[in-house]
Amino acid sequence: MDLSEAYLTLWSDLDGVFSMALVSLVGLIVVVVDAFRNDHPSLPWMGAAALLASIGWELSVLGDAPGTALFGAVRTGGFAAFVNLIILVSGLLTIVLSVPYLDQLKRAYGEVYALILFATAGMIMLGTANTLISVFVGLETMSICLYIMTGLVREDEGSIESALKYFLLGAFSTGFFLYGIALLYGATGTMVLPEMAAGLEASGSTLLFWGGVALLLIGFMFKVSAVPFHMWTPDVYQGAPTTLTGYMSTASKASAFASLILVLFYALPTERWSLVLAFIAVVTMVLGNVLALSQPNVKRMLAYSSVAHAGYVLVGLTAASPAGYAGALYYLLVYAVMNIGAFGVMAFLEWDGKEGREQTLDSLAGIGFRRPALGASMGFFMFSLTGLPPLAGFTGKWFVFAPAVNAGLTWLVFIAVLMSAVSAYYYLRVVYVFWMLSPEDVPEAAEAQNAAFPVPASSIAVIVACAVTLLVLFVLSGNVMGFAEGLFEEAASMASMP
């Protein structure tokens, strides 16, 4: 193939990677404009427009048959579109919520939006990767943007500390990841995920292969913040600007899990890893939930809860069935909506109670009656995170637990539901501090000033929309799940073809 032919293929493959290309391109434009006018008000909206256009595109290709693009580097079709939608919607929500928040924080830098766009492009590549190289490229593009976003508040020691911690640990995990890729290449002679199983059979170097898988898993577990690779999570989630934390905790988790699903589904056909994942899921759920119990700061509590939720998703993966993978995807979608919403609420409440990093949950006593829309939405998010019907968090749990039971892992689901009961305690705590206490009941809240940042109605509308989406997703859970399950059946029949 000569070069011009390659260019032609690239051009014709563009519809397979439309979102990634558009988002990166607009990201570059944002950088250029940003160089001249750092606080130009159009910067975020350029990003939002790109994401919106990409969402429209992905919706239109949702029904496409699976395939690959860019010389087999990334996957296209329904699975890719579904994952991209989660990522793009998270990105869009984050930009919309970040504008007033960062403005109030006096951090309305244009480059934030470029970073969000680049991170989104990286996530898309990661979540749709068809080769280990694209997994790695996507992972790094995403991570580097996230490191910078974490350290956005340059004067704040906490923010700097968390960024440095994230970067150092992240670099470390990247090392493992890369080494794992090298071993896998050595064992199978290929980087393409669907060809790895055959490659392994041909070479027969199982030891090398499983060594590579183990290192690769460490890298993935770090990104989804599963125990024992979760150490960075609480500091980073607390230190980063809140709306961006929401983005990190959802979109990056969704894309890393999607990538892991692709690796498990295509490259690791045997189910030998299932017990390993089950074990990680157990410690992740137990530790995440138990540590979340005693957090006085909501962001930190949500960080540990995010660890716990990674555990629930892992329960779905251990089932190693199309239903389990689809359940995990559905869970990630729901999780994105409820967690971005929850972080959004906390972002706008940052100037209530005790301000900023000092803020404790208790100092927000009775806030629900002062900010009813935000407070009510927070109730939705907390109940959904607990997994109570009629919210999508419930069906999400059902869809990851049921396949695990069907796969004979009932004991694992027992631990998962008991941990959900534990989580009810700290989620309910948020609800009762918001709604059932009055500032007079809590000395901390009585003396805290309420500088009450006037949250724009549009932002409140976005958050309320997230809350309502949870109801809608609950009602439509059968349809969404049916679609997601179809993706894997279709893909399985594709994979079995020569």
Place this chain on the structure above:
Amino acid sequence: MDIPYLTSLVIFAPTVGALLVLLMRSVDAIRWTALGTTAVTFLLSIGLYVGFDPSGSLANGPQLADLSAAWFPDAIDIKYFVGIDGLNLLLVMLTTLIGPIVVLSSWTYIESKHKGYYSLLLLLQTGITGVFCAFDLFLFYIFFELTLIPMYFIIGIWGGKERIYAAVKFVIYTLVGSLLMLVAIIYLGYQAGNAVNAGVFTADWYTLLEYNIPLGTQTWLFFLFALSFAIKVPLFPLHTWLPDAHVQAPTGGSVILAGVLLKMGTYGLVRFCLPLFPNVAQEYAMLFAVLAVIGIIYGALVARVQPDAKSLVAYSSVSHLGFVVLGIFAFTPEAMQGAIIQMVNHGLSTGALFLLVGMLYERRHTRLMDDYGGIAKSVPVLTFFMVFSVLASAGLPGLNGFVGEFLILLGAFKSTVVGSPVLIALATTGVILAAVYLLWMVYKTFFGALTNEANRDMADMNGREFALMAPLAALMLIIGFAPNPFLQKSEAATDFLLETMETKRMAVQKAADEAAPVAERLEITPDAAVDNAK
């Protein structure tokens, strides 16, 4: 009169009302909307009562059923499936009746945040009615959990001093039980699907009923279900959340809690635990009967020493629901029917007691019996209703409590499963003890000399309070004198249930017996053998 989707209307009319309430601006509009909605719901439910044919066989499916297509993807048969049969008709009626009464009782009791209160109240009613009407296990579970959120807020926002502790305790207790049941539901659904539904997960009550669960599996599934329901009932020793929740909840919340919410537990036992797991249910019936009797006596004794009238009534619930559980696990038609009617009776009489205690509290802002005494002269009408409800609750012949308790004790005495005369004798002491603590409460609060001058000018019941007490008292009298029309409604259903249980029990036992020698020969577990035998 033939209204389409009547059952669903009765379930969801309160939800519509809740949304309407959110749109209202003035307090009066909110109250009247809530009252209107619950009243309309009650009128609709009369359509259910009239349209229900007690002779219709349960085997052909529930009456007035609404059924949707599958809600989940192909491999999971979960659907919206509600209907009416002899087991749930009276409980649905009770729920719809309690609805307007609770709204009326909250009229002045709730002094702030009306919009939230009434919309949550209406939402709660949807959840409870849904629980009773659901014929799909998954749907049942959703409604079961749906009741948690409104109740959490009702206790936590409008409750007393320790309201948050009580509200969180209520939710966590229930959630631990119900989440464990969720695992059992998933497991059962897949097993039943593989056995009788062509490999498709099923949660349909009738499909599940066709599946004879092997003994070993039955045991742990039964206990997960029973645990969840026993927490809800609450059965001794899982009752500790109940006094907290009751004492802290506002009157309306207590009435719903005691009147109908607790029945979700006993109803769950009748609807799911017994018919799905008949072997284990019979094997361990004695355990539950003993716990029930302990609850009867323990609840009564603890109630006797309460200084607070409301917690006295709360503990009396523990005692009275012990009778219901005893009746359920007796496995005789009399006791089963007695249990069903007793659920209704307890809802009426304990609901009335909570309402009356709430009225006293509204007047004097105390529930300590020491603060009252000799108030019968100043509030004669209230005293009349109190004495009436107490007598009904204590099981005076001619009033409703007697009917249920008598049937339960009779059935339990005849029962071959829990037929221990000593146990029944002990349970019977509960009736006497109930008279002791309830009459003591009445005596200490209403009769004797006026001990507190502040009570001299206490206002008697007003028109609104009379209006909400009168139907309850009337029903207590009607059920007491003419229980037959009510008992008839559940007769066919109970017979069907008991027959099905016996057939299923024999089938599972037979399979286990046949499998036993095979298992010894081949060294495989009986469970696997049962599966093989199919």
